[in-house]
Amino acid sequence: MTYSPATADQLLAIRVNAGIEELARSERFAAAEPDMVEAIVEGVGQFAAGEWAPLNRIGDLEGARLENGLVRLPEGFAAAYEHYVEQGWNSIASPADFGGQGLPFTLACNVLENLGTANMAFNLLPMLSVGAIEALEHHGSEALQAKYLPLLVSGEWSGTMNLTEPQAGSDLGALRTSATPITEGEHAGKYRIKGQKIYITWGDHELAKNIVHLVLARLPDAPEGSRGISLFVVPKYHVKDDGAPGARNDLRCVSLEHKLGINASPTCVMSYGDNDECIGELVGAENRGLMAMFTMMNNARINVGTQGVQIAERATQQAQDYAADRIQSARAGSPDRTPVAILEHPDVRRMLLRMKALTEAVRALLYYTAGQVDRGTLGNTDAAGRAEVLVPLLKAWGTDVGVEAASLGIQIHGGMGFIEETGAAQHWRDARIAPIYEGTNGIQAADLVTRKLGLEDGQALIGLLEEIARDSSAEPALFALAGECAAVARWMREEASLDDRLAGSVPFCTMMAVAVGGWQLSKQLAAVNEGAAPALAATKPATVRFFLDRIVPEASGLKASAIAGAETLYAVSTEALLG
Template sequence: MTPFTPPTQDQLLAIRVNAGIEQLAASEKFAHAESDLVEAIVEGVGQFAAGEFAPLNRIGDLEGAKLENGVVRLPDGFKEAYEGYVEQGWNSIGSSTDFGGQGLPFTLACNVLENLGAANMAFSLLPMLSVGAVEALEHHGNEAQQSMYLPDLISGKWSGTMNLTEPAAGSDVGALRSTAEPITDGEHAGKYKIKGQKIYITWGDHTLAENIIHLVLARLPGAPEGTRGISLFVVPKYHVNADGSLGPHNDLRPVSLEHKLGINASPTCVMSYGDNDNCIGELVGAENRGLMAMFTMMNNARINVGNQGVQIGERATQQAIAYAIDRVQSARAGSPDKTPVAIIEHPDVRRMILRMKALTEGARALLYYCAGQVDRGTLGDSEARTRAEILVPLLKAWGTDVGVEVAGIGVQIHGGMGFVEETGAAQHWRDSRIAPIYEGTNGIQAADLVTRKLGMEGGEAILALFADIARDASGEPALAVLAQDCAAIAQWMRDEASLDDRLAGSVPFCTMASVAVAGWQLMKQAEAVAAGAAPALLETKPVTARFFLDRIVPEAAGLKASATAGAEGLYTLSPEALAS
């Protein structure tokens, strides 16, 4: 497997141009995010990821996490690397200074995860879930819970998880059956006994952090059915004493680990709570409002999963380019010299590599544009907050689709050597394939786009996004047409289409919208580079941006017919006929 080289210059360009870090630093809240500090963070975490996380990527895939005597163990080196991550303060970048965080923009926290995930996607899921737990407790925890749990979660001394899915529930969270019984007397009076089983719990157990803080959805007695009757509880692996020290083990355990296609070093646990009727948890927020509180965590996680598409795309691209430069096979077509050349000289390999680079850089531009809007929303900009909400399903869905496509192209460039495990190209594809599934499948993201997000401000919010793209793309006819097509589809979905018609066209529409935004942001990058913003990218950025605008944007425009075809043709055949 090729060593990981942090794409520092492209990251800095996206942070400056797409996130607008200089404008963020002009605010009082983010005043510390000055240029020198931003560069130090991006360069520093990149070096850390390359030096500490990346060398564990292959061994983590081969050996994986193992459940031994009720405890999840990781291969040698993981504990030391995680300790280094905590000691250097990378976990605390974007968290509140009230509880020991550094209070820097979310944009920079995204960069930390981008580098960690490109170096080792499976390992990076550990801090990624912790960031989500911090977010949920910051917004919905009471003062006592925040004081007890946030400092050590923010530092990384403790890790966090999100517990939604149950064996019979899947994406239908409202069908969960875990229970929470109020405790009325004794030392745990005012708390709850949690009982139930959860599946697909990422990093649900391990020994890298001193404690694991589980956020668990469960039902109170008499709660309404469906999502209206779900409450959120904080359930620590080890009880926490009043002085912050750790007490005895709570009544919870990992039952088994899932045997997965990829991310083998990320322990995906089946967790059991209350086997001995003594699992103690605390209510977070109001009764029966748990899904709202959990969505705070899920929204954060969806951005970070979209980030994973960038991560795996970057790693797979680096791997493929290194192989294509080294692999010599066949003479260049049409050349009088019949000497075999490196496969990177062949036109179709060049096409594939440029596609990998353009898609990855486009997804990165979308990532940091979204992160910058989140940060502006934090500063009180309501328009930016609305735009970020629209961008989240685009980033999660298209970003992860990009990761899978790019990793697949990487396997193709390796040829037969990509289909065997020795090169490591197959691992990137296997790792990538989970991202379109978890944190709400990409079909769910597209459905969200054409229902809730399309309905924001009566549809005017999403139309404003496409109007901004069309306005700026006056010199890029293909991009302007794509933005105009997206606006026309949005208006048709809002004013004429049935719900079934919208859902039938949701995925192609989501792809079109995502490519439009990514192309727009890449165009801005190319303009900035031409103006001297990033001399190191003066040769490469215009080429990858041009490839995206000339080839990927027209492909997306071709999805218009599919986005507006309606649902009728999908139901012509009965389920029985489809199965015949």
């Protein structure tokens, strides 16, 4: 199928939810004027549709493959990535000191949204590089920044994050990869890295001229657990004094995972130091690697939330096209017995509107979150705290929505949706990874009810809900949901045990996300009613009403589950449960 960029809705969200015009009044983001914003959104949409979208199905069918120790991608990927670099899309929000354009993070999110909607698997390549840039910008020494950032920013080099090991999933304290200081020779002051990492997205490929791996490892005599982890930059090719790639470092891709989806994204098992000659450099302080890596992970979690928008948009467009073309049965109750397109049938119309409403709500949440991140960058501590609360909502609910929309897309196709040739199934297969990586959605919900619930003595979360309630007095369902979220938050802080909070964390996370999504959609509707985005005047009122009248009440219904406590989870013994 073809892909049409959702430019009008993106621009509305960037203006209304991110507040790009307010950001542009700052000295730092002064270049983000309306003409520049429109040029970026329209330009990257056209690029994504023209060059990355045609590779989506090819990538799914042919996938990445490991041949003679090298990872190969299908024909067309190298040229498309080269054009992506040439046009400067990788550098949108990167620091100007290293060749970036220094524009708001909000616009970088838009670049990734368009590219990922066109081709989610391919988009993981620049998405990981953005995180590597962020980590080095905040924690790397001046020497490391000068050495690696210019070519990471341009996209000529790509970046990865190496956390997981075979024996350690989300428990990073169990990592065994070692880093031994080098005291003599040409690599004195650096470290020998040795170990194996799994699930390394785009861990090897030939599209970029070098790959900059950020690797968590343990120094000799480091403290046990997560307090003893350091972060190292480990390039695929050593970097010469003039900045050019040199000899191959002692690292390799051992194998590629055989996955449910995102087949064009090589998910690598990486081996470091097979010959005891893998050289890395320390990023930040010793034993402070998790702090540096979490900078990268927080960025990645926002970008994974964006993947929910990407898949939902692509699945919705395909379902709409199919429902308009598929003729079957007369409209129920119509005196005219002529068969009609299935989008005329009430339940298909319900599914299409649900997909559209969910997609637009997650997009609104995405750009609201991005705008808060940008305000935090400008020194607004309240916005930075709010962004902290929003990140788990976006990552968890956003990716859940991606899976739901992809599933509804299959349902609308009927039996044809279960047939691979239609392409509807690919969206679901691709989407299903997003609730798992960068911290499962259960981990996001746990973060919400532990660290984020108490942030700023609880005011970061409660203040958000109070603002939603103030703005929603004319929307009874949304006003009620904000109140119910506040009641759950108070119960969790004042009465619930830790187990009780964790047991209700997922429904509470969904309640919170729907409340914020509905609030931000309401702001969009008000803007459209005042003349903004004329192209959306016919559709936005319907999708917002669908969300407020049907999806918001569903979220209110989750309150009972959120406060049910943990007792029933353990009412059956482990032995009986496994019975």
